[in-house]
Amino acid sequence: MVIFNNKVYDVLKWICMLFLPALALLAQTLFSIWGLPYSEQISYTIVAINAFLSAILGFTAIGYEKITKD
Numbered sequence: 001m002v003i004f005n006n007k008v009y010d011v012l013k014w015i016c017m018l019f020l021p022a023l024a025l026l027a028q029t030l031f032s033i034w035g036l037p038y039s040e041q042i043s044y045t046i047v048a049i050n051a052f053l054s055a056i057l058g059f060t061a062i063g064y065e066k067i068t069k070d
Contacts, residue, residue, distance in 0.1 A: 012057055020050035 031039030
């Protein structure tokens with residue numbers, strides 16, 4: 001199980017909760033407005049990376065809670 005220190009956890013949490021969703025929306029919107037190719041592929045890739053990182057953070061939080069309770 002992966003356990004991060006508080007600083008790493010806080011940064012990754014900020015990235016997952018704010019930065020990556022905003023980046024996906026920005027990419028989808030700007031690519032669509034400007035008629036650039038691969039807007040869906042790029043935004044879906046960002047969303048997939050976000051889901052993966054969120055899952056890792058979720059497992060880390062569960063592991064941290066189990067360690068602190070013992």
